[in-house]
Amino acid sequence: MATFGNSNFSRSPLSDITLKFQNIEYQLPTKSKNSSIFSINKVEKKRILKGLSGHVSPGELLVMLGPSGSGKTTLLSALGGRLANQNLTGSITYNNKPISNLNKRKIGFVTQQDTFYPHLTVFETLYYTALLRLPNSLTKNEKVEQANLIINQLGLTKCRNGIIGGTFIRGVSGGERKRVSIGQEMLVNPSLLFLDEPTSGLDSTTAQRIMTMLKEFTIFNNRTLVMTIHQPSSRLFYMFHKILLLSDGSPVYFGKGTDAINYFAGVGFSPEIAMNPSDFLLDLSNGIASYEEVENGNTTEIVKQKLMSAYVENIYPILAEKFKEQDNQNIHKVSNIANFELTWCTSWWTQFHVLLKRDIKERKHQAFTIFTTFQVMVIAILSSILWWQSQTRVEDQIGLLFFITIFWAFFVLFQSIYAFPSKRAMIAKERMSGMYRLSSYFTSSMICDLPMNLTLPTIFLIIVYWASGLKPDVVTFFATFLVLLLNVLVADGLGLALGALFMDLRIATTLGTIIMVASMIVSGFFVKHVPTTISWIKYLFVGYHTFKLFVDIQFSKTDTYECGGNDSCLVTDLSSLALIKLDVGTWWSVLALLLMLVACRLLAYFALKRLGKVN
Numbered sequence: 078m079a080t081f082g083n084s085n086f087s088r089s090p091l092s093d094i095t096l097k098f099q100n101i102e103y104q105l106p107t108k109s110k111n112s113s114i115f116s117i118n119k120v121e122k123k124r125i126l127k128g129l130s131g132h133v134s135p136g137e138l139l140v141m142l143g144p145s146g147s148g149k150t151t152l153l154s155a156l157g158g159r160l161a162n163q164n165l166t167g168s169i170t171y172n173n174k175p176i177s178n179l180n181k182r183k184i185g186f187v188t189q190q191d192t193f194y195p196h197l198t199v200f201e202t203l204y205y206t207a208l209l210r211l212p213n214s215l216t217k218n219e220k221v222e223q224a225n226l227i228i229n230q231l232g233l234t235k236c237r238n239g240i241i242g243g244t245f246i247r248g249v250s251g252g253e254r255k256r257v258s259i260g261q262e263m264l265v266n267p268s269l270l271f272l273d274e275p276t277s278g279l280d281s282t283t284a285q286r287i288m289t290m291l292k293e294f295t296i297f298n299n300r301t302l303v304m305t306i307h308q309p310s311s312r313l314f315y316m317f318h319k320i321l322l323l324s325d326g327s328p329v330y331f332g333k334g335t336d337a338i339n340y341f342a343g344v345g346f347s348p349e350i351a352m353n354p355s356d357f358l359l360d361l362s363n364g365i366a367s368y369e370e371v372e373n374g375n376t377t378e379i380v381k382q383k384l385m386s387a388y389v390e391n392i393y394p395i396l397a398e399k400f401k402e403q404d405n406q407n408i409h410k411v412s413n414i415a416n417f418e419l420t421w422c423t424s425w426w427t428q429f430h431v432l433l434k435r436d437i438k439e440r441k442h443q444a445f446t447i448f449t450t451f452q453v454m455v456i457a458i459l460s461s462i463l464w465w466q467s468q469t470r471v472e473d474q475i476g477l478l479f480f481i482t483i484f485w486a487f488f489v490l491f492q493s494i495y496a497f498p499s500k501r502a503m504i505a506k507e508r509m510s511g512m513y514r515l516s517s518y519f520t521s522s523m524i525c526d527l528p529m530n531l532t533l534p535t536i537f538l539i540i541v542y543w544a545s546g547l548k549p550d551v552v553t554f555f556a557t558f559l560v561l562l563l564n565v566l567v568a569d570g571l572g573l574a575l576g577a578l579f580m581d582l583r584i585a586t587t588l589g590t591i592i593m594v595a596s597m598i599v600s601g602f603f604v605k606h607v608p609t610t611i612s613w614i615k616y617l618f619v620g621y622h623t624f625k626l627f628v629d630i631q632f633s634k635t636d637t638y639e640c641g642g643n644d645s646c647l648v649t650d651l652s653s654l655a656l657i658k659l660d661v662g663t664w665w666s667v668l669a670l671l672l673m674l675v676a677c678r679l680l681a682y683f684a685l686k687r688l689g690k691v692n
Contacts, residue, residue, distance in 0.1 A: 093135040094171050094268040094301050096156065099400060101129040101167035103151055103160065125151050127327040129167075130396050133319060135268075138295050138302045140309075140334070142355065143323035143362050149305035150189070150273055152323070156303060157186045157271045159509065171269065181511060185262030185270040189277055191254045192502045194435070195243030196442045199236050199257055201435075203227055206261045208431045209512045212422045227260040231290065252283035259287070262510075263294065270294075272304035281310055288313050311353040324362040329384040331392055344387040346380075421514065428517035436525040449492075450533070456484065457537045461544035468546035471632075472651060477545055478627040479602045482620055485534055485561065486568040487593050493526070493572030494585045497685065501580050505688045519682050526569065534565050548631050556630045563670045564623040570677030571619070577684035596620030601657050619673060622666040629663045 103126035126148050133139040141149045154160050156169060158176040169176060193202060207220040215223070228237055233256055241257065242248015249257070255275060262270060275291070276284035295302045306313070317334035330337060338354055341347065346366050348357045360366070361384060364377025421428075460480070467473045497504070507513065538558055543549070547557070571592070575585040596618035598604060607615075615621040640646035 093299060095132065095134045096269060096301055096303065097132045097168070097170050097400060098156055099130045099168045101126050101152065101155060101165070101169070103155060103165050105164060125326050126155065129321070129323070129328050130393065131321050131331050132399060133301055133303060135299045135301050136296055137318045138292060138304070138316070139319045139321060140317040141305045141321045141323060142358055144359055145307070147323040147362060148326040149323060153271055153273055153303065153305050157184065159186070181509070183265070183268055185265065185267035186510065187258050187262050187270070187272040187275060188506065189273040190502070191258045192506050193241040193254070193257070194439045194503070195241055195246045195248065196439050197435070198238050198240050199233055199249060199253070200224065200228065200238060201438065202241055202257055203260055203264065205431060205435045207264050209428060210265050210422055210510070213424065213427070223264060227264055231256040231260050232286070233257065233260070252279050252287070255279065255287060266298065267300065269301045269303070272302070274305050274307055276306060276309065276313070284310070285312055288316055292316055308359060309355045311355070314353065314355045322358055322362055324364070324381050324384065327385050329362060329388050331396065344391065345383070425514060425517050428513040429521050432513060432518055432521035433525060436521055440525055453533045453537055457540040460541045464541070464545035466546040474545070474547060474631065475628065475651065478631065479600070479624055481541070481561065482564060482600070482623045482627060483597050485565050486596065486619060486623070489530060489565050489568040490572040490589050490593060491586065493569045494576045494589055495582065496522070496573055497576040498580050498582050498585065501688065504685065508688055515682070515685060519685065523678065530565050530569050531562060534561055553630055557627065560623060560626045560630065563674070564619060567619045567670055567673045567677065570674055570681065573681040574677045574684065577681040600624045616669065619670065622669050625657050625666050626663065628657055629659060632659060634659050
């Protein structure tokens with residue numbers, strides 16, 4: 078594997094960050110166990126982090142150890158600025174300055190769960206990241222070179238053109254996915270890099286390779302690394318510069334990894350046998366000093382209390398003194414950070430262009446699936462058969478227009494509801510890293526949806542319109558076509574808004590079903606006699622306006638039909654049109670649909686602003 082000694086990374090304006098955190102406390106509100114349905118719920122707060130302190134300088138690797146549930150990931154998220162401030166107390170500084178949107182964009186954060194677009198290749202994933210996160214001062218060729226450099230240095234050359242894959246899509250291996258995830262952050266040569274269990278689920282050889290690469294990156298580029306790790310091998314343990322050992326959210330050790338065993342021996346805890354140092358430390362953090370004591374039924378809380386007391390007496394005073402020294406040494410660096418303005422790495426147009434290309438490349442595998450196309454074609458053929466040349470059956474034609482209205486509203490709404498919830502993790506990850514503006518992402522996403530939203534309805538209408546014998550002239554057909562597309566776009570926007578608002582498919586689909594059923598009921602086709610007190614409600618639903626426009630296009634007040642024998646009756650006398658006044662308020666319905674189109678998308682946009690803290 079190539080080393081990082083001669084890397085050509087773009088230098089960050091926030092180079093050489095010293096991270097300090099002191100007395101970090103984090104609490105989460107919980108309901109009181111004693112509350113009942115007959116009393117007001119009492120809100121209690123559970124302490125997750127309890128007085129954690131430490132510091133790490135450029136060229137150093139700090140590793141947080143502890144059993145599951147000890148608070149490692151919570152602390153890492155707090156240090157990376159990814160927790161709600163109202164529940165977090167203590168001091169976290171970068172070169173004696175609080176975290177800001179500026180230095181967030183210069184900090185890398187690798188989550189435990191790798192989040193990717195499954196159909197993109199390894200190169201495409203890093204290439205699009207480079208185009209979005211590297212500054213405009215670099216040319217496109219230079220950004221491609223940076224992506225290739227990362228591929229070579231992470232040992233990803235062999236899988237360069239392999240797709241990332243996902244849950245049901247076979248792709249690269251777990252170790253290769255993890256290296257790609259790390260590579261996305263290393264592309265920007267971060268001054269400070271956070272990693273949440275980067276070796277989780279990997280074999281010992283792959284874990285060793287990743288840790289060696291990270292240590293080289295730290296030393297050769299003078300970068301600051303902070304990571305969590307669950308149960309490292311002895312080979313990995315001796316690579317750590319500093320260790321923070323947690324037990325139930327409290328600190329029990331902070332210092333050099335090589336000094337840990339001697340420290341615990343000095344406070345009365347030594348391993349009974351030769352063993353992996355990390356196993357011994359994890360036993361201690363679980364309150365296990367001797368398995369013989371555990372078997373005899375002695376409580377582990379005594380061990381934990383001894384360790385915490387020893388930390389307060391022996392380690393924290395040294396840390397407090399160290400903080401004072403660093404405050405004096407780094408005071409000159411404060412002004413260097415404050416001088417930089419908050420700017421995006423790339424322009425809005427560049428972000429939009431890159432995101433559109435990426436979305437098209439990814440969604441071509443999802444949009445026109447065989448099943449979706451087959452579904453639409455079956456409905457189109459069946460509708461053509463049932464309404465074949467129905468021009469003499471006016472009531473049947475009105476039924477067809479109502480069916481088209483409801484079918485496409487339902488179909489598109491439930492397709493679009495899944496759009497944002499299925500990409501929630503990806504959007505949050507990219508927004509938190511300051512990769513792009515939300516407006517550029519949202520615009521590119523809407524435009525990328527257009528082929529799916531327009532092509533299948535067009536094919537459907539071409540088949541059904543002429544087969545069913547609707548008014549056979551080109552102007553009427555195109556008017557019907559435009560109304561159908563407007564109906565589809567409004568339903569799409571409503572689905573996007575519901576998905577973005579709730580980010581929960583069960584809630585979003587339930588509410589979507591209620592809205593669509595209500596739209597179907599009040600549109601005027603089923604219920605003819607609506608109480609005047611609620612008759613206005615139909616104007617709030619897309620179904621009414623679309624159905625009215627369809628009818629207005631196909632019929633007029635003077636149109637007649639055979640209503641028995643040789644008698645002719647006016648179309649306006651049909652009971653199915655009792656709530657629709659022909660040739661009245663047509664343009665108001667067009668305006669209502671356009672307003673719904675804009676309102677739903679604005680609602681979806683502002684709902685998405687909650688994901689990620691960089692706006």
